[in-house]
Amino acid sequence: MTTNGYVKMWDNWSKKRYSIPVYDLWLDEYKDILNKNKDSEILDLGCGIGADTLYLIERGYNVLSCDFSKEALKSVEDNIPNSKTMYLNMLEKFPIDNDTYSLIIADLSLQYFNNQDTIHIMNEIKRILKTDGILLARVASVNDFNFGAGVGEEREKNFYFEGDYTKRFFDLEAVNRYFGIIGSVEAEETSMTRDEEEYSKPKILYKVKVKKKGNNKDEF
Secondary structure, eight states, X not given: OOHHHHHHHHHHHHHHTOSSOOOXXXXXXXXXXXXXXXXXXXXXXXXXXXXXXXXXXXXXXXXXXXXXXXHHHHHHHHHSTTXXXXXXXXXXXXXXXXXXXXXXXXXXXXXXXXXXXXXXXXXXXXXXXXXXXXXXXXXXXXXXXXXXXXOSEEEETTEEEOXXXXXXXXXXXXXXXXHTTTEEEXXXXXXXXXXXXXXXXXXXXXXXXXXXXSOOOSOO
């Protein structure tokens, strides 16, 4: 799918979901990391309509919410008081200086890209993270059968075209391979539900913590 096709699809999705977002409490586990960044801006990368943005703002954190869907950003601006947004297309160079952020959140936003684009995105995240900075992310697992794992045209290993968009399902090897571009990886397969119709069934995913450590190879 072209970039314009993705934008149109996510714009339509955001219009349908336009409301105060519903979040789960996955970030509770990382309170120590969040507290260390209480006085710093946190980047919500691929924020969608802002579930994690709302979680953080309600708890007093300073957040910059980024997405390439302008409809999603409008929803964040209209429904979350004190939010700040910025347009960001992950397929391009991020409009952010090197070594800017100590903490980046990327929740279910890094799983839609082919191998080449995923490598590019990981390198961009690494570039804008400070040394010892942390990425907290979640991505769909190969066991996420309630949400399309193994369904559609397989274009790369565990990367499927589902009719409207492409989506990657990660095994532990892929988690370590891609996120290892940034730094040292801790990952756990877990499940998630939210009090909303879309996630009424358990979603199986990998919860990932990455700490940037010096220079890593950008290819594998």
